[in-house]
Amino acid sequence: MEKDSIFLTREQALKAVCLDFHSYGPQPMLFCELLRTLFGDEVVYKRDADKEGLWVAKQHHRNMRWLEGAELIDFMCQAVSEVPKDETDQLAAVCRLVFQTACRAEESPNNGCNGIRIWTGMESFTCRQCGQCCRQLAYHDGLTEEDVQLLRSKGREDVLEWVRAITGLDGQTTYRIWVTPGSTQFAVPCPFLKQGSSSDRWVCAIHDVKPKICRHYPVSRKHALMTGCPGFDTSKADTGRLWKWTT
Ligand code: SF4
Ligand code: SF4
Incomplete structure:
Protein backbone atom coordinates (compact mmCIF):
# COMPACT_ATOMS: atom_id res chain seq x y z
CA MET A 1 0.00 0.00 0.00
CA GLU A 2 1.26 3.51 -0.80
CA LYS A 3 2.35 5.51 2.23
CA ASP A 4 -0.42 8.03 3.02
CA SER A 5 0.27 11.22 4.87
CA ILE A 6 -1.45 14.43 5.75
CA PHE A 7 -0.05 17.91 6.42
CA LEU A 8 -1.45 19.76 9.43
CA THR A 9 -0.72 23.32 10.45
CA ARG A 10 0.40 23.85 14.06
CA GLU A 11 -3.14 24.78 15.09
CA GLN A 12 -4.66 21.77 13.30
CA ALA A 13 -2.08 19.44 14.86
CA LEU A 14 -2.83 20.77 18.36
CA LYS A 15 -6.55 20.37 17.71
CA ALA A 16 -6.02 16.79 16.50
CA VAL A 17 -3.97 15.96 19.60
CA CYS A 18 -6.70 17.27 21.91
CA LEU A 19 -9.34 15.46 19.89
CA ASP A 20 -7.37 12.25 20.46
CA PHE A 21 -7.31 12.90 24.22
CA HIS A 22 -11.05 13.59 24.30
CA SER A 23 -11.90 10.63 22.05
CA TYR A 24 -9.87 8.01 23.87
CA GLY A 25 -10.00 9.44 27.39
CA PRO A 26 -7.10 9.57 29.87
CA GLN A 27 -4.03 7.63 28.65
CA PRO A 28 -1.73 7.82 31.71
CA MET A 29 1.29 6.05 30.16
CA LEU A 30 1.17 8.26 27.10
CA PHE A 31 0.65 11.37 29.24
CA CYS A 32 3.75 10.55 31.33
CA GLU A 33 5.78 10.19 28.15
CA LEU A 34 4.43 13.51 26.86
CA LEU A 35 5.19 15.34 30.10
CA ARG A 36 8.74 14.00 29.99
CA THR A 37 9.09 15.14 26.37
CA LEU A 38 7.59 18.57 27.00
CA PHE A 39 8.95 19.56 30.39
CA GLY A 40 11.83 17.24 31.28
CA ASP A 41 12.56 17.69 35.01
CA GLU A 42 10.37 20.76 35.37
CA VAL A 43 7.27 18.68 36.02
CA VAL A 44 7.09 15.65 38.27
CA TYR A 45 4.38 13.06 37.82
CA LYS A 46 3.45 9.67 39.15
CA ARG A 47 1.00 7.00 38.10
CA ASP A 48 -1.29 5.02 40.31
CA ALA A 49 -1.32 1.59 38.68
CA ASP A 50 -4.98 0.94 39.51
CA LYS A 51 -6.36 4.29 38.38
CA GLU A 52 -6.72 6.22 35.14
CA GLY A 53 -5.14 9.39 36.46
CA LEU A 54 -1.85 11.04 37.39
CA TRP A 55 -0.22 12.80 40.33
CA VAL A 56 1.35 15.95 38.91
CA ALA A 57 3.37 18.87 40.31
CA LYS A 58 5.56 21.60 38.97
CA GLN A 59 9.10 21.06 40.28
CA HIS A 60 9.00 24.02 42.69
CA HIS A 61 5.59 23.04 44.14
CA ARG A 62 5.76 20.84 47.18
CA ASN A 63 2.39 19.10 46.84
CA MET A 64 1.38 16.84 44.01
CA ARG A 65 -2.13 17.17 42.66
CA TRP A 66 -4.26 14.19 41.60
CA LEU A 67 -5.76 14.68 38.13
CA GLU A 68 -8.19 12.36 36.37
CA GLY A 69 -11.03 12.42 33.83
CA ALA A 70 -11.83 15.72 32.14
CA GLU A 71 -9.49 17.63 34.45
CA LEU A 72 -6.51 15.52 33.37
CA ILE A 73 -7.45 15.85 29.71
CA ASP A 74 -7.76 19.64 30.00
CA PHE A 75 -4.40 19.74 31.76
CA MET A 76 -2.76 17.75 28.94
CA CYS A 77 -4.39 19.85 26.20
CA GLN A 78 -3.05 22.95 27.96
CA ALA A 79 0.40 21.33 28.30
CA VAL A 80 0.74 20.54 24.58
CA SER A 81 -0.57 23.98 23.61
CA GLU A 82 2.48 25.43 25.40
CA VAL A 83 4.85 24.03 22.76
CA PRO A 84 6.52 27.24 21.49
CA LYS A 85 5.44 28.30 17.98
CA ASP A 86 8.93 27.90 16.55
CA GLU A 87 9.47 24.45 18.12
CA THR A 88 7.85 22.43 15.37
CA ASP A 89 10.25 19.54 15.98
CA GLN A 90 8.93 19.28 19.51
CA LEU A 91 5.36 19.30 18.26
CA ALA A 92 6.28 16.54 15.78
CA ALA A 93 7.65 14.51 18.72
CA VAL A 94 4.33 15.04 20.54
CA CYS A 95 2.38 13.91 17.47
CA ARG A 96 4.59 10.82 17.09
CA LEU A 97 3.78 9.76 20.62
CA VAL A 98 0.09 10.58 20.42
CA PHE A 99 -0.67 9.16 16.97
CA GLN A 100 1.91 6.37 17.21
CA THR A 101 3.15 6.84 13.71
CA ALA A 102 5.85 8.70 11.80
CA CYS A 103 5.56 12.51 11.98
CA ARG A 104 7.96 15.27 11.02
CA ALA A 105 8.13 19.04 11.07
CA GLU A 106 7.60 20.46 7.62
CA GLU A 107 6.65 23.63 5.79
CA SER A 108 3.24 23.78 4.18
CA PRO A 109 3.42 22.91 0.46
CA ASN A 110 0.86 25.71 -0.12
CA ASN A 111 1.94 28.73 1.89
CA GLY A 112 5.23 27.80 3.59
CA CYS A 113 3.82 28.01 7.12
CA ASN A 114 5.22 25.57 9.71
CA GLY A 115 3.34 22.40 10.42
CA ILE A 116 3.55 18.66 10.81
CA ARG A 117 3.37 15.87 8.25
CA ILE A 118 1.72 12.80 9.74
CA TRP A 119 1.77 9.36 8.14
CA THR A 120 -1.21 7.10 8.72
CA GLY A 121 1.00 4.01 8.94
CA MET A 122 -1.72 2.09 7.10
CA GLU A 123 0.80 0.53 4.68
CA SER A 124 1.74 -1.90 7.44
CA PHE A 125 -1.86 -2.86 8.15
CA THR A 126 -3.20 -6.30 7.28
CA CYS A 127 -6.73 -7.29 8.16
CA ARG A 128 -6.59 -10.59 10.11
CA GLN A 129 -10.29 -11.21 9.45
CA CYS A 130 -10.86 -11.68 13.17
CA GLY A 131 -14.26 -9.95 12.99
CA PRO A 218 -9.26 1.49 11.09
CA VAL A 219 -8.25 4.95 9.92
CA SER A 220 -4.82 4.83 11.58
CA ARG A 221 -2.50 2.72 13.71
CA LYS A 222 -3.66 4.55 16.82
CA HIS A 223 -7.30 3.98 15.94
CA ALA A 224 -6.58 0.25 15.56
CA LEU A 225 -4.68 0.07 18.83
CA MET A 226 -7.29 1.92 20.83
CA THR A 227 -10.18 -0.12 19.47
CA GLY A 228 -8.65 -3.58 19.75
CA CYS A 229 -7.83 -4.24 16.09
CA PRO A 230 -4.85 -6.64 15.76
CA GLY A 231 -4.10 -5.63 12.15
CA PHE A 232 -0.70 -4.04 12.87
CA ASP A 233 2.44 -5.98 13.66
CA THR A 234 3.44 -4.14 16.82
CA SER A 235 7.00 -5.50 16.68
CA LYS A 236 7.56 -3.36 13.59
CA ALA A 237 6.46 -0.03 15.06
CA ASP A 238 8.33 2.75 13.29
CA THR A 239 8.39 5.33 16.04
CA GLY A 240 11.06 3.63 18.10
CA ARG A 241 9.54 4.04 21.55
CA LEU A 242 6.01 3.36 20.49
CA TRP A 243 5.33 0.13 22.31
CA LYS A 244 7.85 0.61 25.06
CA TRP A 245 6.16 2.93 27.53
CA THR A 246 7.50 1.91 30.89
CA THR A 247 6.50 4.74 33.20
S1 SF4 B 1 -10.54 -5.87 13.97
FE1 SF4 B 1 -8.98 -5.30 12.46
S2 SF4 B 1 -8.02 -7.24 11.86
FE2 SF4 B 1 -9.96 -7.74 12.85
S3 SF4 B 1 -11.45 -7.86 11.16
FE3 SF4 B 1 -11.53 -5.77 11.95
S4 SF4 B 1 -10.11 -4.63 10.64
FE4 SF4 B 1 -9.64 -6.81 10.35
S1 SF4 C 1 -20.01 -4.55 10.54
FE1 SF4 C 1 -19.66 -3.68 8.48
S2 SF4 C 1 -17.84 -4.73 7.69
FE2 SF4 C 1 -18.58 -5.91 9.45
S3 SF4 C 1 -19.86 -7.48 8.51
FE3 SF4 C 1 -21.17 -5.78 9.09
S4 SF4 C 1 -21.34 -4.50 7.27
FE4 SF4 C 1 -19.63 -5.88 6.97
Whole structure:
Protein backbone atom coordinates (compact mmCIF):
# COMPACT_ATOMS: atom_id res chain seq x y z
CA MET A 1 0.00 0.00 0.00
CA GLU A 2 1.26 3.51 -0.80
CA LYS A 3 2.35 5.51 2.23
CA ASP A 4 -0.42 8.03 3.02
CA SER A 5 0.27 11.22 4.87
CA ILE A 6 -1.45 14.43 5.75
CA PHE A 7 -0.05 17.91 6.42
CA LEU A 8 -1.45 19.76 9.43
CA THR A 9 -0.72 23.32 10.45
CA ARG A 10 0.40 23.85 14.06
CA GLU A 11 -3.14 24.78 15.09
CA GLN A 12 -4.66 21.77 13.30
CA ALA A 13 -2.08 19.44 14.86
CA LEU A 14 -2.83 20.77 18.36
CA LYS A 15 -6.55 20.37 17.71
CA ALA A 16 -6.02 16.79 16.50
CA VAL A 17 -3.97 15.96 19.60
CA CYS A 18 -6.70 17.27 21.91
CA LEU A 19 -9.34 15.46 19.89
CA ASP A 20 -7.37 12.25 20.46
CA PHE A 21 -7.31 12.90 24.22
CA HIS A 22 -11.05 13.59 24.30
CA SER A 23 -11.90 10.63 22.05
CA TYR A 24 -9.87 8.01 23.87
CA GLY A 25 -10.00 9.44 27.39
CA PRO A 26 -7.10 9.57 29.87
CA GLN A 27 -4.03 7.63 28.65
CA PRO A 28 -1.73 7.82 31.71
CA MET A 29 1.29 6.05 30.16
CA LEU A 30 1.17 8.26 27.10
CA PHE A 31 0.65 11.37 29.24
CA CYS A 32 3.75 10.55 31.33
CA GLU A 33 5.78 10.19 28.15
CA LEU A 34 4.43 13.51 26.86
CA LEU A 35 5.19 15.34 30.10
CA ARG A 36 8.74 14.00 29.99
CA THR A 37 9.09 15.14 26.37
CA LEU A 38 7.59 18.57 27.00
CA PHE A 39 8.95 19.56 30.39
CA GLY A 40 11.83 17.24 31.28
CA ASP A 41 12.56 17.69 35.01
CA GLU A 42 10.37 20.76 35.37
CA VAL A 43 7.27 18.68 36.02
CA VAL A 44 7.09 15.65 38.27
CA TYR A 45 4.38 13.06 37.82
CA LYS A 46 3.45 9.67 39.15
CA ARG A 47 1.00 7.00 38.10
CA ASP A 48 -1.29 5.02 40.31
CA ALA A 49 -1.32 1.59 38.68
CA ASP A 50 -4.98 0.94 39.51
CA LYS A 51 -6.36 4.29 38.38
CA GLU A 52 -6.72 6.22 35.14
CA GLY A 53 -5.14 9.39 36.46
CA LEU A 54 -1.85 11.04 37.39
CA TRP A 55 -0.22 12.80 40.33
CA VAL A 56 1.35 15.95 38.91
CA ALA A 57 3.37 18.87 40.31
CA LYS A 58 5.56 21.60 38.97
CA GLN A 59 9.10 21.06 40.28
CA HIS A 60 9.00 24.02 42.69
CA HIS A 61 5.59 23.04 44.14
CA ARG A 62 5.76 20.84 47.18
CA ASN A 63 2.39 19.10 46.84
CA MET A 64 1.38 16.84 44.01
CA ARG A 65 -2.13 17.17 42.66
CA TRP A 66 -4.26 14.19 41.60
CA LEU A 67 -5.76 14.68 38.13
CA GLU A 68 -8.19 12.36 36.37
CA GLY A 69 -11.03 12.42 33.83
CA ALA A 70 -11.83 15.72 32.14
CA GLU A 71 -9.49 17.63 34.45
CA LEU A 72 -6.51 15.52 33.37
CA ILE A 73 -7.45 15.85 29.71
CA ASP A 74 -7.76 19.64 30.00
CA PHE A 75 -4.40 19.74 31.76
CA MET A 76 -2.76 17.75 28.94
CA CYS A 77 -4.39 19.85 26.20
CA GLN A 78 -3.05 22.95 27.96
CA ALA A 79 0.40 21.33 28.30
CA VAL A 80 0.74 20.54 24.58
CA SER A 81 -0.57 23.98 23.61
CA GLU A 82 2.48 25.43 25.40
CA VAL A 83 4.85 24.03 22.76
CA PRO A 84 6.52 27.24 21.49
CA LYS A 85 5.44 28.30 17.98
CA ASP A 86 8.93 27.90 16.55
CA GLU A 87 9.47 24.45 18.12
CA THR A 88 7.85 22.43 15.37
CA ASP A 89 10.25 19.54 15.98
CA GLN A 90 8.93 19.28 19.51
CA LEU A 91 5.36 19.30 18.26
CA ALA A 92 6.28 16.54 15.78
CA ALA A 93 7.65 14.51 18.72
CA VAL A 94 4.33 15.04 20.54
CA CYS A 95 2.38 13.91 17.47
CA ARG A 96 4.59 10.82 17.09
CA LEU A 97 3.78 9.76 20.62
CA VAL A 98 0.09 10.58 20.42
CA PHE A 99 -0.67 9.16 16.97
CA GLN A 100 1.91 6.37 17.21
CA THR A 101 3.15 6.84 13.71
CA ALA A 102 5.85 8.70 11.80
CA CYS A 103 5.56 12.51 11.98
CA ARG A 104 7.96 15.27 11.02
CA ALA A 105 8.13 19.04 11.07
CA GLU A 106 7.60 20.46 7.62
CA GLU A 107 6.65 23.63 5.79
CA SER A 108 3.24 23.78 4.18
CA PRO A 109 3.42 22.91 0.46
CA ASN A 110 0.86 25.71 -0.12
CA ASN A 111 1.94 28.73 1.89
CA GLY A 112 5.23 27.80 3.59
CA CYS A 113 3.82 28.01 7.12
CA ASN A 114 5.22 25.57 9.71
CA GLY A 115 3.34 22.40 10.42
CA ILE A 116 3.55 18.66 10.81
CA ARG A 117 3.37 15.87 8.25
CA ILE A 118 1.72 12.80 9.74
CA TRP A 119 1.77 9.36 8.14
CA THR A 120 -1.21 7.10 8.72
CA GLY A 121 1.00 4.01 8.94
CA MET A 122 -1.72 2.09 7.10
CA GLU A 123 0.80 0.53 4.68
CA SER A 124 1.74 -1.90 7.44
CA PHE A 125 -1.86 -2.86 8.15
CA THR A 126 -3.20 -6.30 7.28
CA CYS A 127 -6.73 -7.29 8.16
CA ARG A 128 -6.59 -10.59 10.11
CA GLN A 129 -10.29 -11.21 9.45
CA CYS A 130 -10.86 -11.68 13.17
CA GLY A 131 -14.26 -9.95 12.99
CA GLN A 132 -13.61 -8.05 16.23
CA CYS A 133 -14.56 -4.69 14.69
CA CYS A 134 -17.87 -6.04 13.40
CA ARG A 135 -18.75 -7.45 16.82
CA GLN A 136 -17.51 -4.79 19.21
CA LEU A 137 -17.51 -1.35 17.67
CA ALA A 138 -20.19 1.30 17.94
CA TYR A 139 -21.09 1.67 14.28
CA HIS A 140 -24.87 1.84 14.77
CA ASP A 141 -25.08 5.58 14.01
CA GLY A 142 -22.48 5.44 11.25
CA LEU A 143 -24.56 5.08 8.08
CA THR A 144 -24.44 8.19 5.91
CA GLU A 145 -26.82 9.51 3.27
CA GLU A 146 -24.14 8.62 0.72
CA ASP A 147 -24.14 5.00 1.94
CA VAL A 148 -27.92 4.86 1.62
CA GLN A 149 -27.75 6.26 -1.92
CA LEU A 150 -25.21 3.58 -2.86
CA LEU A 151 -27.44 0.83 -1.50
CA ARG A 152 -30.44 2.26 -3.36
CA SER A 153 -28.54 2.64 -6.63
CA LYS A 154 -27.45 -1.02 -6.39
CA GLY A 155 -31.00 -2.13 -5.57
CA ARG A 156 -29.84 -3.69 -2.28
CA GLU A 157 -33.23 -3.94 -0.59
CA ASP A 158 -31.88 -7.00 1.26
CA VAL A 159 -29.46 -4.68 3.07
CA LEU A 160 -31.75 -1.65 3.30
CA GLU A 161 -34.31 -3.68 5.24
CA TRP A 162 -31.79 -3.71 8.13
CA VAL A 163 -31.59 0.12 8.08
CA ARG A 164 -33.89 2.21 10.27
CA ALA A 165 -34.47 5.79 9.10
CA ILE A 166 -35.37 8.33 11.78
CA THR A 167 -36.61 11.79 10.85
CA GLY A 168 -36.20 14.39 13.59
CA LEU A 169 -38.33 17.45 14.36
CA ASP A 170 -35.94 19.50 12.23
CA GLY A 171 -36.78 17.32 9.22
CA GLN A 172 -33.29 15.77 9.15
CA THR A 173 -33.10 12.04 8.55
CA THR A 174 -30.54 9.91 10.35
CA TYR A 175 -30.00 6.17 10.06
CA ARG A 176 -29.44 3.28 12.45
CA ILE A 177 -27.76 0.01 11.45
CA TRP A 178 -28.29 -2.90 11.68
CA VAL A 179 -31.83 -3.10 13.06
CA THR A 180 -33.62 -6.45 12.89
CA PRO A 181 -36.46 -6.01 10.35
CA GLY A 182 -39.86 -5.49 12.00
CA SER A 183 -38.29 -4.53 15.34
CA THR A 184 -36.36 -1.71 16.97
CA GLN A 185 -33.59 -4.02 18.19
CA PHE A 186 -30.05 -3.89 16.90
CA ALA A 187 -28.93 -7.20 15.45
CA VAL A 188 -25.97 -8.63 17.36
CA PRO A 189 -23.59 -9.34 15.77
CA CYS A 190 -23.93 -7.66 12.40
CA PRO A 191 -26.12 -9.86 10.18
CA PHE A 192 -23.62 -9.60 7.30
CA LEU A 193 -20.71 -11.06 9.24
CA LYS A 194 -20.09 -14.55 7.90
CA GLN A 195 -17.57 -17.25 8.69
CA GLY A 196 -14.61 -17.28 6.30
CA SER A 197 -12.21 -19.99 5.21
CA SER A 198 -11.68 -21.28 8.77
CA SER A 199 -13.45 -21.14 12.10
CA ASP A 200 -11.43 -18.11 13.26
CA ARG A 201 -11.81 -16.07 10.07
CA TRP A 202 -14.73 -13.77 9.40
CA VAL A 203 -15.73 -11.91 6.26
CA CYS A 204 -18.25 -9.26 5.27
CA ALA A 205 -21.00 -10.64 3.05
CA ILE A 206 -21.73 -7.15 1.63
CA HIS A 207 -18.16 -6.09 1.01
CA ASP A 208 -18.95 -4.19 -2.23
CA VAL A 209 -21.61 -2.00 -0.58
CA LYS A 210 -20.63 -1.94 3.06
CA PRO A 211 -20.91 1.43 4.81
CA LYS A 212 -18.05 3.89 4.73
CA ILE A 213 -17.56 3.53 8.48
CA CYS A 214 -16.73 -0.15 7.88
CA ARG A 215 -14.69 0.46 4.72
CA HIS A 216 -12.46 3.00 6.40
CA TYR A 217 -11.84 1.13 9.63
CA PRO A 218 -9.26 1.49 11.09
CA VAL A 219 -8.25 4.95 9.92
CA SER A 220 -4.82 4.83 11.58
CA ARG A 221 -2.50 2.72 13.71
CA LYS A 222 -3.66 4.55 16.82
CA HIS A 223 -7.30 3.98 15.94
CA ALA A 224 -6.58 0.25 15.56
CA LEU A 225 -4.68 0.07 18.83
CA MET A 226 -7.29 1.92 20.83
CA THR A 227 -10.18 -0.12 19.47
CA GLY A 228 -8.65 -3.58 19.75
CA CYS A 229 -7.83 -4.24 16.09
CA PRO A 230 -4.85 -6.64 15.76
CA GLY A 231 -4.10 -5.63 12.15
CA PHE A 232 -0.70 -4.04 12.87
CA ASP A 233 2.44 -5.98 13.66
CA THR A 234 3.44 -4.14 16.82
CA SER A 235 7.00 -5.50 16.68
CA LYS A 236 7.56 -3.36 13.59
CA ALA A 237 6.46 -0.03 15.06
CA ASP A 238 8.33 2.75 13.29
CA THR A 239 8.39 5.33 16.04
CA GLY A 240 11.06 3.63 18.10
CA ARG A 241 9.54 4.04 21.55
CA LEU A 242 6.01 3.36 20.49
CA TRP A 243 5.33 0.13 22.31
CA LYS A 244 7.85 0.61 25.06
CA TRP A 245 6.16 2.93 27.53
CA THR A 246 7.50 1.91 30.89
CA THR A 247 6.50 4.74 33.20
S1 SF4 B 1 -10.54 -5.87 13.97
FE1 SF4 B 1 -8.98 -5.30 12.46
S2 SF4 B 1 -8.02 -7.24 11.86
FE2 SF4 B 1 -9.96 -7.74 12.85
S3 SF4 B 1 -11.45 -7.86 11.16
FE3 SF4 B 1 -11.53 -5.77 11.95
S4 SF4 B 1 -10.11 -4.63 10.64
FE4 SF4 B 1 -9.64 -6.81 10.35
S1 SF4 C 1 -21.34 -4.50 7.27
FE1 SF4 C 1 -19.63 -5.88 6.97
S2 SF4 C 1 -17.84 -4.73 7.69
FE2 SF4 C 1 -19.66 -3.68 8.48
S3 SF4 C 1 -20.01 -4.55 10.54
FE3 SF4 C 1 -21.17 -5.78 9.09
S4 SF4 C 1 -19.86 -7.48 8.51
FE4 SF4 C 1 -18.58 -5.91 9.45
